Amino acid sequence: MEQTFAVIGGGSWATAITKMLSNNSSKVNWWLRSEQSVNHLKKYKHNDRYLQSVEFDLTRVHPSSDLRAVIQKSDIIVVAIPSAFVYQTFNGFDCPGIENKIIFSAIKGIVPEYHSIPARFFHKEFNVPYERIGIISGPCHAEEIALERLSYLTLACQDLEIAQIMANALQCRYVKTAISEDTFGTELSAVMKNIMAIASGVCHGLGYGDNFQAVLISNAIREIERFVDAVNPVHRDVKSSAYLGDLLVTAYSNFSRNRTFGMMIGKGYSVKAAQLEMSMIAEGYYAVASIVEMNKKYQADLPITDAVYRILYEKISPLIEINLLKDDLN
16 A cells, blocks of 8 residues: 655755655655745745755645644654754644554654653654654765765664565665664664764864774774663674764765764864854754763763763863873774
8 A cells, every 4th residue: 555654844854855755656745844935845846945956746745834734644754853853843742643653763863851762752752652663774965865876774663564665665766775673773873973973073173184083983883882782782783884884974974964063163163153153953962962861871981972072061172072082092
């Protein structure tokens, strides 16, 4: 049976996901917060703020600012809004039947009010079983989807049949997909890699070169593995694309918001100044505070995460902090 999809969010990832779904003739109900954005899309067939080059077939894509209606008319819900706004968007939201929907998260961040991954938020808030909650993971930048450059996605869900449905819906000429059962590992790794990308950007801003970056990122994947294994101790290969690949593209690419944010911090910007100049969300900024809080329970060794936290939240000089961190790397 043909599935109807809802995409929740108006940013780059939401735009890219809507593009992929509509490529395969899927019906997509697309929720955008702003009525102005909805009207612009209906009139010009483009998102007015993000990936403006992408043109949508409005016989397949149906934009709306009515969140409840979008969800109720759809079988599979893809949530692609910044993690900092998840609680605000869904707090007190009443939508009968949402617990029977399939929800895929493309959020890649921590819900700060819960100090938890989005999968746990949707499970607790709406009683959606974990078996019906999935994750859309990279390595992939929305900007390259818009340019139709060859990209790879991993769809994780405890129910592999559901993961495969989503994989089939997203794959196209320039997108290849794989599936995984590791919902928690995939999502936590996607959160952690944003923190590591901030560290990479800070080091670049301070003038460290490629040799040091290689050591930093090889330590970063081990740090991600330690934390993910502490939280959810099952077998996983962190060298696969959903983990190491996603880390690499986020830490090295000029499209990476977290790397750009970190680079500005390394060059001397304050957190507020960097956020204002970027005018986009760097998920790692919110994630690092929640990961540090979560790690009080698990006590994993997270030197890079702790360094980023001290730079961003305790206002320790990046120069001093990275100088101390480099002695912990190998």
